[in-house]
Amino acid sequence: MEKMILADLIAGMKIGKDVISKGGMKLVPKGSILSLSTIEYLRSWGVSDVYIEEEKQEIITGRKEKQKQITNTYKKSLDTTIEFLEGLKTSNQLKIKEVRNVINELNDLTEILPTIQVVNQLKQQDTYTQQHSMNVAIYSLFMGRWLNLDETTLKKLCYAALLHDIGKIRVAEDIILKPGKLTKKECQEVKKHTIYGYNIIKENPNLSHQIALGVLQHHERQDGSGYPFGIDGTKIHLFAKIIAVADIYDAITSDRTYKERQSPFIAAEVLTEQCFGILDTEIVKIFIEKLADFYIGSSVILNNGEIGQIITKNPVFPTRPLVKVGERFIDLSKERSIGIQDILIA
Known part of the structure; x- marks a missing residue:
């Protein structure tokens, strides 16, 4: 036992x-x-x-098998995603069969509970663009399930999330891959990716208008400060609201050429700060609460260098759990100078 x-x-x-x-x-x-x-x-x-x-050995073997299953499915989906995105550059034709295969694999992947932790471990900088699309789809699927969306709607949400940045293939690659700060003109060009993506989706009769709206509006914001049209939260489609949260979370927790990744808890605190007027408050709340649940019991590195274990979630401040370090208990909701720097995955 x-x-x-x-x-x-x-x-x-x-x-x-x-x-x-x-x-x-x-x-x-x-x-x-x-x-x-x-x-x-x-x-x-x-x-x-x-x-x-x-027994302990059976548990270790089972855990390794589960992680191997997730890793293999993730990498297979990533290869297919790279293939259809590269193919779109040359043929101008979206291979819907390959997209559908990835959607089905990701749908299965989100039914295996350790997925969020393992995906965080699998991230690599050299395939960021393709991984980002997949990760946003995975996080969006989790949020869709937590919002009790039906299976048909979930599948459409996954299409929109996986293809949310597809318009970037119409933007010059040297702008997309530029490591430094973009010029004003380059920023304006990047912002067009939402419209380019919308047009690509609309050209495909197999993809619904809901999916097209998710792609078009995922950079719109609740207060009207987003793009491409500056509409407010009352006019933003649910898919776009979900994708916006997943998009920001994955960007913060991924290594980029110009910045190092942050821990899921730091990312969650950024989302909390942005949920008033920028992101949908209810979606952010559900995402952060569920995310915090996933990491109960996990080993973590604190920003003071100590290693501890998350004991329980604080229901009022889910990003500031109770952590045990040795024989001491640290309530991060009270010790505001201490934070979770990283998650240790066994």
């Missing part, structure tokens, strides 16, 4: 001891076989760890 944090649980494992809530209520009885919905149920109760009947 082994004690495991929720982030490492895999569907099919058997519960070794009754799982009891802080109030004394039995949540899951001993002997129960874990399903994805059961793991989510435990997460919603703030459970950080449970006892599993499997």
Whole structure:
């Protein structure tokens, strides 16, 4: 029997001891076989760890197999994404079959709970543009599920998210890949990618108007300060609102030629600051709360160099959890000078 944090649980494992809530209520009885919905149920109760009947070696083997499965699916999807994006440059024809294959693979990937942690580990700078499209699709799918969107709508959202930056293939590559600050003229050219992308989507009869709007509006902002048209939140499509959050989160947590990636918790704090007037408040709130749940039990590096473990989420300040360092407990909601610098993935 082994004690495991929720982030490492895999569907099919058997519960070794009754799982009891802080109030004394039995949540899951001993002997129960874990399903994805059961793991989510435990997460919603703030459970950080449970006892599993499997022996330590079986658990390690199962975890490695699950990570290998995620990694292989992710890399296969990335190769296909690179292929259809490169093909569009030369043929002006979007290969919808390849896009559909990636959508189906990503849909399956988001049903495996450790995906967010593993994707954060897989990021590479040299394929940022293609990975960014895939990551935005993955994060958007998670948000869509958390918003209880039906499967048909989820699939359309995934198309819009995967293709949200497709218009950038119509922008000069030297501008897209420029490591330094863009000139005003170059910025104006980059901003046209939303319209270019919209036109590419509209040229394809297999893709809906909802998908086209998600691509067109993902840089619009709640207060009307975005582009290309400066519309406010009442006119922005739901897909675009979701993609905007995923887009910013992935950009902050990825290495770029001109900046190093930040931890998921720093990215979440940036989103929190921007959700008033810039991003949709409700979508940001759900994303951050669920994201914080994923990392309960994870080992982290603090900005003071110490290594600790996230014990529980603060319901008021989800980006500032309770962390245990050795025998000390640090409440990051009170110790404002201390923050989570990085996540350690086993």
